[in-house]
Amino acid sequence: MTDPFVQVRDLTVRFPVAGSMVRAVQGLSYDVELGRTLAIVGESGSGKSASSLALLGLHDRRRSIITGSVRIGGREFIGMPEEQLRHHRGNTAAMIFQDPRASLHPYLTVGYQIAEAYRLHHRTTRRAARAHAVDMLGRVGIANPARRAGDFPHEFSGGMCQRVMIAMALVNDPKLLIADEPTTALDVTVQAQILGLIAGLRDEFGSAVILITHDLGVVTDVCDDVLVMYAGRSVEHGPVRSVLGSPTHPYTWGLLESLPSLSGPAGGRLHPIPGAPPDPLEALPGCPFHARCEYPARVAGDRCRTVLPDLAVRAGDGAHRSRCHLAAPAAVFAGEIAPRLI
Amino acid sequence: MYILKRLVSAVCVIVATLVVSFALFFVAPTDPAAAICGNRCTPQRVAEITHSLSLDRPVAVQFRDYVAGIAAGRDFMIGGTVVHCSAPCLGYSYTLGQPVTTLLAQAVPVTLSIVVGAAVVYLSVGVLAGTYAARRRGTFIDRATVGVTLTVSSVPYFVVALIVALYATALPRSAYHALLDDPLAWASGLSAAWLTLGLANAAAYTRYSRAAMVDILSEDYLRTARAKGASPRRVVYRHGLRAALTPVATIFGLDLALQLTGAIFTESIFGLPGLGVLTLRAFNQFDLPVLMGGVLVGAVVLVAMNLLVDLLYTVLDPRVRLA
Numbered sequence: 001m002t003d004p005f006v007q008v009r010d011l012t013v014r015f016p017v018a019g020s021m022v023r024a025v026q027g028l029s030y031d032v033e034l035g036r037t038l039a040i041v042g043e044s045g046s047g048k049s050a051s052s053l054a055l056l057g058l059h060d061r062r063r064s065i066i067t068g069s070v071r072i073g074g075r076e077f078i079g080m081p082e083e084q085l086r087h088h089r090g091n092t093a094a095m096i097f098q099d100p101r102a103s104l105h106p107y108l109t110v111g112y113q114i115a116e117a118y119r120l121h122h123r124t125t126r127r128a129a130r131a132h133a134v135d136m137l138g139r140v141g142i143a144n145p146a147r148r149a150g151d152f153p154h155e156f157s158g159g160m161c162q163r164v165m166i167a168m169a170l171v172n173d174p175k176l177l178i179a180d181e182p183t184t185a186l187d188v189t190v191q192a193q194i195l196g197l198i199a200g201l202r203d204e205f206g207s208a209v210i211l212i213t214h215d216l217g218v219v220t221d222v223c224d225d226v227l228v229m230y231a232g233r234s235v236e237h238g239p240v241r242s243v244l245g246s247p248t249h250p251y252t253w254g255l256l257e258s259l260p261s262l263s264g265p266a267g268g269r270l271h272p273i274p275g276a277p278p279d280p281l282e283a284l285p286g287c288p289f290h291a292r293c294e295y296p297a298r299v300a301g302d303r304c305r306t307v308l309p310d311l312a313v314r315a316g317d318g319a320h321r322s323r324c325h326l327a328a329p330a331a332v333f334a335g336e337i338a339p340r341l342i
Numbered sequence: 343m344y345i346l347k348r349l350v351s352a353v354c355v356i357v358a359t360l361v362v363s364f365a366l367f368f369v370a371p372t373d374p375a376a377a378i379c380g381n382r383c384t385p386q387r388v389a390e391i392t393h394s395l396s397l398d399r400p401v402a403v404q405f406r407d408y409v410a411g412i413a414a415g416r417d418f419m420i421g422g423t424v425v426h427c428s429a430p431c432l433g434y435s436y437t438l439g440q441p442v443t444t445l446l447a448q449a450v451p452v453t454l455s456i457v458v459g460a461a462v463v464y465l466s467v468g469v470l471a472g473t474y475a476a477r478r479r480g481t482f483i484d485r486a487t488v489g490v491t492l493t494v495s496s497v498p499y500f501v502v503a504l505i506v507a508l509y510a511t512a513l514p515r516s517a518y519h520a521l522l523d524d525p526l527a528w529a530s531g532l533s534a535a536w537l538t539l540g541l542a543n544a545a546a547y548t549r550y551s552r553a554a555m556v557d558i559l560s561e562d563y564l565r566t567a568r569a570k571g572a573s574p575r576r577v578v579y580r581h582g583l584r585a586a587l588t589p590v591a592t593i594f595g596l597d598l599a600l601q602l603t604g605a606i607f608t609e610s611i612f613g614l615p616g617l618g619v620l621t622l623r624a625f626n627q628f629d630l631p632v633l634m635g636g637v638l639v640g641a642v643v644l645v646a647m648n649l650l651v652d653l654l655y656t657v658l659d660p661r662v663r664l665a
Contacts, residue, residue, distance in 0.1 A: 058568060082574075090570035097569075102562040107584050107660060117570040152660040168570065 004031035005208045006055075006176055007071040011078075013047070013054045013232075015064035022280045024050035026232045028068070032225075034175060037202060037209040039219040039240070041255070042229035045277055048212045051229075052178045054078075055210075056093055057085045072176055091121040093176035094169035099185045100161035104153040110137070111149025114168045121172050136167035140197060159190035163197065170201055177202070180212045195222050216255055220244060225319075228252050231278050231288035234311065238320030248314040248329040249322040250293045253337045271340075284308075287325065295332070299325040348652070352645040359641035364408065367630045368401050374436055374628035394419065395436060408433065408634075432638070433631030435624075442635040445620060450639065452518050453616035455528065456535045456608055457601045461594070463540025468547025469583070469590065475548065476555035477578055487548060494545035500607045506538040507611050513537065516612035535612045539605065543597070550593055554586035561585070588658045595651030602647075603640035 013025040025047040032038045040048045053059055054066050057077065070077040072093055077085065089095075097103040105113060114133035115126065122129070130149070137145035140163040153161055162182060169177060179198060183191035199222040202209045211223060219226050219240060226243045228236040228251060236249040247253055254273035275292040278284055286305040290296055296304040303325050311321040314330060326332060375391035376383065392398050396407070410416060411431035418425045418434050427434065432442035475487040494502070513534040519527035558564065559582060567581045568574075606618030621636035623629070656662050 056569060058565065086571050086573060088571075089568070095569040097562060097566065099562060103566045105563040105567070105581055105585070107588075107658070108581075116572075120571045154661045165566075168566075 005034045005073060006032040009069040011051060011054060011068035011070060013050050013064065013066050015059060020281055023232055028234055030227055030237065032208040032210060034208050035206050036224040037211055037222055039223040039226040040210060040212045040229060041214060041216065041219060041226060043214060043277055046229040047232040048229050049180050052180055052210060052212055055178060056089050056095060090117050091172045092174060093178060094174040095178040095180065096165045096169050096182050098181040100165045101153060101158055103165060104161055106153055109150050109152055110164045114171055117168045118171045132171055136171045140167040159186050159194060162186060162194050166197060173205060174207060176208045178210045216259060233288055235289065236322035242315055242320040246330050247333055249324050250295055251289045253333060256341055295326055348649050352649055355645050356641050360638060363634060363637045364405055367633055368404060372628045374630055377628045378436055432635040435632050436629045437627050442631045445632060446635050446639055449615060449617045449620040452614050453602060453605050453618065455521065455532055456539065456605050456614060456616060457598065459532055459536040460539035461598060463536050464543035464547050467544040469551045471548040472551025473555050473578060473583060475552045476559060479556055491545035491548045494542065499542050502542045503538045503607055503611045506534065510534060516614060518614050535608050535614060539608050550590050551586060554589045555582060558582050558585045591654060591658055592651055595647050595654065599644045599647035602643045
């Protein structure tokens with residue numbers, strides 16, 4: 001069996017916030033195979049964006065400290081010189097961002113911006129690059145692409161801008177697409193179109209996709225695996241069906257419970273997770289979730305507060321893991337949580 | 343349509359300037375005739391001069407003649423002979439015996455050469471230094487750059503100019519030669535003025551560019567540029583500078599207009615016969631037609647530059663629509 005296309009091992013990202021170094025990501029590990037999609041889910045500040053920026057070395061090099069290993073297509077990306085890394089950005093791996101309007105240069109035409117991405121990695125003429133750009137615009141569903149290539153971003157809607165971003169990301173046929181909350185800033189109806197487009201292009205190009213989101217609905221639709229992050233750590237990780245079908249971490253339960261239900265009684269109450277994520281400036285010896293967790297009393301002694309749980313295997317062939325001290329979290333979910341979810 | 347509207351309002355501003363400055367200068371308690379006549383002068387001689395300059399006629403009539411001169415030209419009695427001054431006639435200088443338009447035509451290229459040459463210096467130095475400092479924000483180099491610009495800006499301009507004039511003896515002697523006659527002499531004769539006006543203004547432009555660039559370096563679209571594999575240089579100079587130029591260009595357009603009408607220190611210190619020197623001399627000698635001419639040129643330049651900046655805006659920022 002060959003190695004997965006993306007192999008992240010023990011990734012730790014630290015950067016300064018208000019004068020002290022914050023551990024935004026701690027010991028994160030995951031794999032993504034070609035043709036498959038990994039969802040990274042978590043609240044704002046959980047480290048999901050910080051970890052994905054680290055994959056392409058997009059953090060400020062002078063100020064941040066990144067350790068661990070990121071292998072993409074067999075090459076180690078952590079510690080790769082900037083000159084070399086640049087040739088992989090937008091080429092081996094491309095990225096799209098949360099706010100498509102703000103992510104496109106307001107003074108340059110979309111055709112120029114896409115063609116530029118192509119020309120940065122191909123020796124070719126402006127005209128040929130432009131033709132590629134127009135072709136890509138058509139493939140992401142922009143009507144009349146030859147004419148629209150000459151328009152500026154403000155002449156497109158938000159959803160159309162995200163299509164442009166996707167065209168720009170995929171113009172070099174990258175084997176990895178990192179989508180950082182690609183639908184958060186968009187209307188609900190447009191969200192589905194954009195996700196469908198990403199999934200369709202993934203199948204067409206056979207690339208690996210890392211989809212960062214805080215929306216569990218997105219996860220079930222287009223992803224194969226899911227990784228739940230909390231306070232910079234992976235707390236639950238595995239195949240979507242297994243993780244969302246029988247989640248084994250109280251934080252994942254909380255995420256499921258806080259989803260509004262359409263099938264439940266009207267006026268039914270939402271169940272938000274109480275409290276707020278821990279202050280990243282404070283060192284946490286125990287489980288990062290213990291302060292908001294309902295179950296520390298069921299764990300012997302004070303372990304939730306003092307000992308960090310391991311990523312223990314929960315089901316299957318070791319694919320589904322989670323970080324919890326509860327003896328049989330799957331049973332707790334089946335007995336207590338699942339009946340509350342309709 | 344928008345441009346037409348702007349042109350109409352531009353003409354209105356210039357006409358208003360014409361009326362107000364004429365009223366100010368010709369109604370003012372000045373006595374050009376006495377100034378021309380000198381110290382030992384008989385009242386009779388003063389009256390003669392006053393009459394020959396038409397200053398004894400009602401102001402309204404004088405204004406009518408002035409405007410008619412601009413529109414159609416007019417005749418003057420100079421030393422007993424009739425001289426025709428063709429349209430647009432801004433009158434005859436009381437003291438230099440030449441049409442104002444001729445004097446302006448000699449002075450404007452001098453000022454224009456000084457100001458445009460200096461602009462090349464301060465724009466290139468300022469934008470490059472500002473961008474450089476912004477990229478290294480918070481480092482020693484950035485702080486040193488900001489410190490130097492603040493120091494230079496807080497020294498009055500004429501002091502800077504005097505210091506350069508006194509100490510920069512290595513620079514070629516200041517003198518004005520027409521560009522088309524001898525480009526080399528033109529450049530070397532103006533180099534001291536360019537350097538002085540240029541470096542003094544470069545301080546401010548370094549700060550404007552730095553501020554604009556610091557804002558833009560944190561924009562999402564620069565992260566996009568990095569994510570698609572652009573080199574740091576391309577990210578800053580192609581993507582960053584393109585956006586930072588818009589606010590800088592706005593300030594530049596208005597600055598340029600002010601400098602065209604106010605390069606007087608530079609002209610005086612370096613002995614260059616520009617618009618500022620001409621106007622100041624006219625002011626001291628009550629040479630009202632020349633003074634009027636200087637004010638009118640200033641008004642036209644200001645209005646034109648304002649219009650130009652607005653038009654430039656639509657080129658620089660595609661989101662701006664003329665309405």
